Amino acid sequence: MERDTLxxxxxxxxxxxxxxxxxxxxxxxDAFRGGLVLARAYDRCIAAYSHSQWQSHVRDVADxxxxxxxxxxxxxxxxxxxxxxxLDRQGRVMLPTALREYAGIGESVVVAxxxxxxxxxxxxxxxxxxxxxxxxxxxxxxxxEGAR
Numbered sequence: 001m002e003r004d005t006l007x008x009x010x011x012x013x014x015x016x017x018x019x020x021x022x023x024x025x026x027x028x029x030d031a032f033r034g035g036l037v038l039a040r041a042y043d044r045c046i047a048a049y050s051h052s053q054w055q056s057h058v059r060d061v062a063d064x065x066x067x068x069x070x071x072x073x074x075x076x077x078x079x080x081x082x083x084x085x086x087l088d089r090q091g092r093v094m095l096p097t098a099l100r101e102y103a104g105i106g107e108s109v110v111v112a113x114x115x116x117x118x119x120x121x122x123x124x125x126x127x128x129x130x131x132x133x134x135x136x137x138x139x140x141x142x143x144x145e146g147a148r
Contacts, residue, residue, distance in 0.1 A: 022092060040099065043119075045119045061079075
């Protein structure tokens with residue numbers, strides 16, 4: 001198991017600077033030392049992957065046969081708005097305009113750990129998602145696949 005496999009936990013609020021950059025929380029920077037991939041996530045937020053986790057994520061998508069329309073759409077969703085980026089010397093990363101627009105990113109974001117990747121949410125959208133999670137935690141745990 002790789003070092004960064006399940007190291008992305010917790011949440012942190014971060015300001016977006018005027019150039020559209022965020023400072024990646026210092027506890028996550030080592031995982032992104034070789035770069036990172038930012039992509040559309042499924043819930044109107046941005047997913048941030050280390051290169052190894054990105055490769056793991058896309059293997060399944062790339063293996064989908066393209067004869068089916070739903071598979072082509074999944075490939076478009078996954079690959080068309082993915083960006084291979086580097087952290088700058090201050091540990092910041094530029095959030096591409098297309099991803100900021102997709103996620104409705106304003107002046108403040110919340111970086112939320114997802115175990116093997118991060119999600120970057122607009123602050124207000126995260127507050128709504130968090131309220132839903134808090135309200136439905138018991139139900140979510142009950143119906144989740146693989147829940148113990």
